[in-house]
Amino acid sequence: MNVLSFGSRQCERIRRQLDAYLSNELLVETTGEVLKHLESCQACSRELETRTRVREALRSAAAKRLPPENLNEAIHQRLKRTQPGLAWAFGAPAWTLALAALALILIAGAAGQQWLRLQRGKEIVARVLALGVSDHSHCAIKGHNYPEVAHSPDQLRQQLGPQYAGLLPVVEGKLSGFQVLEAHICSVPGSPRKYVHFIARGQGTILSVILTKREGESLPSGRFLVAGAPGGVALYKGQLEGFSVAGFQAQDYFVFLVSDLGQNQVLQIASVLGPALRDAAESIVSARTLGPERTRRALSLAVKRLS
């Protein structure tokens, strides 16, 4: 191993910070200090470059380590074998189940029923909103599937295909202060679900607008779950895996906005985008039944509402 002595105490100090700098774990002021030093020190810049290169190489090589195709199936087989014994309270002894059932009968009244509905409603909202978060996390955050400079509108339309290209002007028109960098159809590994994914940059971060088919699922009604209903669009909000998410449903699609902005900021953006995007999303449904000409008219109508 080659060992290098440092003449500069500052180089030595900065290099001790480079690991935390690489992991984005430094305080803002220390980051500023490191950056200032790197601007004037070629040796430390090269050192950072090498460390970054090693880390990127590791990340890239590891990303290619995919599970065998049958692993998902094998897990489900094992889960299914365990299911009968776990369907109720996960293998709790029979007497605890009996006690729990008795307790439930005793408390079953209007309040109990309402509480159960509320809990169930909250769970469904969390599960549905998690769809958008998982796609944002996998595609935009971990996959970094967006360019530093925005793709051209033509390219974005091409990536979206004829079915979803009409959504682009709606998203671009209503995301004030954001620039749409990327738009595509994607999926989360291990799931057949498809997402229409717009990635926009603004307010110092990125924000995803995501549509996915409802597949027969619905967000529960109930005023206690609704964060707001501008233009008749019932908005749901949540904080999942460190991201703020706002969601609503159109006739055939769930729509999510996901970002690390504050929950109220995301909600505010969703309330502006919601009505126009819901109308546009409902035009997609029409595409199957109305044919291209009437769909184009329906989309034009949605876009006109932007002005």
Next chain:
Amino acid sequence: MLFRGKIRVEDFEAAAMPHLNDLYRSASLLTQNSSEAEDLVQEVYLEAWKSFHRFELGTNCRAWLFKILFHRLHHLRRRLIKASKVEAFASPGAEDNVMAEPPVPQEIRDDDILQALEKVPLEFREVVLMADVEEFSYKEIADTLKIPLGTVMSRLSRARELLREELAEVAKAYGIPPRTKEASEG
């Protein structure tokens, strides 16, 4: 938890299954054996399913699954081998006023880096995987591995250094000469 059988299966699917690739990737790089990794990931999902009533929906399911993964892995390792001594790989002290700067090939092939990673002892490998591949924060790593934050930082630093030393061996095999002090400082 009553009357929730169907919902819970769906909740579990939505919260846990999207992380299969991440879990397998880490499991295979930690165990260095694909069938052991498959078994480990299956065990993780079984354990997660059994404990799902303790998981709070909407919280970080990925971090929770990794916690189970490392718990299982450490349990297996304790049964199989005595953990290698961390001290044996301790970083040079700050008072040495020296810094390792091994040469790294300009083009690093996937095989080279994964082989280099295999040679890094498990205690360090798990930290560098969590930080650099899975992108967990220092705090999440400390929580998952049940080690202090300072230990996360020192192990990560040493892990990256060990990885570079192993890559330096690759560089040597490619005929790339070690850097001289002058060249490094130039």
